[in-house]
Ligand SMILES: NC(=O)c1ccc[n+]([C@@H]2O[C@H](COP(=O)([O-])OP(=O)(O)OC[C@H]3O[C@@H](n4cnc5c(N)ncnc54)[C@H](OP(=O)(O)O)[C@@H]3O)[C@@H](O)[C@H]2O)c1
């Protein structure tokens with residue numbers, strides 16, 4: 358098959374479009390013909406230097422949608438021809454976390470495309486339990502946009518922060534995969550949304566998608582912006598993923614009883630906290646990592662019914678993986694960038 362293969366880590370030029378042996382399935386796996394694979398910021402890190410990447414040579418890609426073309430002898434719930442999206446997390450299914458429904462806490466979990474070969478390819482083999490059927494009219498790129506960004510944002514806002522109708526939610530870097538998903542989920546939940554981004558173009562898209570207040574955080578202190586618009590109160594929930602560069606302003610944006618929920622450290626791992634402010638304002642700090650398969654099924658159902666419309670920035674042919682990585686690295690996307698082995702013609706520039 359054709360695949361984008363990483364023979365060694367480094368810059369975008371290390372993504373090589375090449376021939377690669379077709380994957381073989383076990384009795385409990387399915388073979389999926391990839392129609393679309395969405396990129397994540399983690400793909401950039403994996404390409405550059407993350408030590409967990411395995412096997413080598415490696416095929417990246419964790420967010421995969423496609424058609425089942427072969428099923429293992431013991432697979433019952435999925436058939437050849439099913440249109441599916443893949444849950445990105447292969448958990449052990451046996452530990453106390455897995456059997457309690459917290460497979461995102463499993464110590465033995467592997468992320469498809471990171472610790473296994475993934476979806477920058479014509480075919481991928483995965484456990485059948487990872488295949489979630491999608492509606493006939495759900496576009497494959499929209500489906501591929503769902504697993505990591507929407508599952509993570511759902512777990513952050515709905516499961517961890519328990520957002521309520523009428524609450525104020527601040528979404529950082531709203532053009533990111535997680536941020537654009539967070540905006541949609543917060544609006545769907547009846548919240549008022551404040552959103553940040555580094556460009557007016559991204560803020561304009563955010564407003565078109567329903568963001569109530571937007572701020573270019575490279576020009577304005579976003580915590581001051583939030584406090585000014587809420588008469589000094591602050592927001593109930595901050596969706597954090599930028600990390601070190603925004604951490605203190607994010608905390609300063611919170612109202613009393615506010616919750617900060619975080620899933621990422623794009624700008625660095627360390628954050629300061631004024632402990633007195635934290636207890637006086639009764640703040641809650643919540644960590645969040647991916648989500649469970651039942652949560653993914655809920656989000657897919659919302660996309661199947663058209664209630665959620667996954668934001669796809671663009672879909673490029675698989676051969677243009679280098680360009681796709683460059684666009685993501687340059688922060689030019691609003692929502693998800695997808696690769697597709699089945700489309701051929703497309704613009705070759707940003
Ligand atoms: N724990 C989990 O389960 C989980 C799941 C998904 C993602 N994540 C993490 O969440 C973060 C967002 O992921 P994503 O895939 O949604 O990202 P993405 O689409 O690549 O967007 C990242 C955005 O962060 C903003 N940003 C601010 N400072 C930046 C900097 N110094 N360098 C690069 N970008 C910067 C940029 O938007 P502006 O230019 O508008 O600021 C950029 O577009 C990543 O750290 C990722 O690893 C974690």
Ligand SMILES: [Zn+2]
Pocket residue numbers: 448449450451452453454455460463464465466
């Ligand atoms: Zn487990």
